[in-house]
Amino acid sequence: xxxxxxxxxxxxIKVSAESILYWNKKHNEILPPNFTEALHxxxxxxxxxxxIIQHMRSFWNVPExxxxxxxSLNDVLSSxxxxxxxxxxxxxxxxxxxxxxxxPSIRIDRIQMEQIIINVVINAMHALDETIKTNKRIIISxxxxxxxxxxxxxxxxxxxxxxxxxxxxxxFFSTKNPGKGM
Numbered sequence: 582x583x584x585x586x587x588x589x590x591x592x593x594i595k596v597s598a599e600s601i602l603y604w605n606k607k608h609n610e611i612l613p614p615n616f617t618e619a620l621h622x623x624x625x626x627x628x629x630x631x632x633i634i635q636h637m638r639s640f641w642n643v644p645e646x647x648x649x650x651x652x653s654l655n656d657v658l659s660s661x662x663x664x665x666x667x668x669x670x671x672x673x674x675x676x677x678x679x680x681x682x683x684x685p686s687i688r689i690d691r692i693q694m695e696q697i698i699i700n701v702v703i704n705a706m707h708a709l710d711e712t713i714k715t716n717k718r719i720i721i722s723x724x725x726x727x728x729x730x731x732x733x734x735x736x737x738x739x740x741x742x743x744x745x746x747x748x749x750x751x752x753f754f755s756t757k758n759p760g761k762g763m
Contacts, residue, residue, distance in 0.1 A: 584634045595627035632692050651686045661695040679722040705736035
């Protein structure tokens with residue numbers, strides 16, 4: 582029911598954005614380029630939300646097949662960061678990428694990996710919001726090591742308290758107050 586309720590306005594947003602883009606194309610592209618770029622971003626974000634909704638539905642439905650695909654980790658990172666890059670910028674956070682080119686493709690669930698990346702980066706953003714530094718950074722690296730593709734996400738925030746330990750890997754564990762994220 583929840584996914585259905587979200588999907589209804591989402592479809593309206595997507596159809597509206599794509600209708601305006603279609604109208605603009607038929608009328609000699611009279612809209613300013615930054616408007617059409619924003620409309621493309623809205624359409625892509627709607628597609629991403631739809632993918633998340635489909636993923637949420639998988640929690641209630643037993644999947645008939647795996648959703649893993651062979652894909653570049655750098656492409657997944659690019660897609661995930663595209664959704665939150667403006668938010669990082671608005672928080673005064675510089676995003677530094679050190680992505681090894683020509684990484685071998687890996688087999689993953691793209692949506693789950695994007696959600697992981699977004700959650701970790703948003704957590705880093707929230708941690709950096711708690712500091713008074715002027716040089717706030719999130720550094721994301723990919724590389725190949727011993728036939729494995731690796732990903733590291735670091736920030737220059739205050740770090741985790743020592744008593745947290747391995748609890749950070751417990752489902753739903755958070756150091757944040759209720760309602761402030763995961």
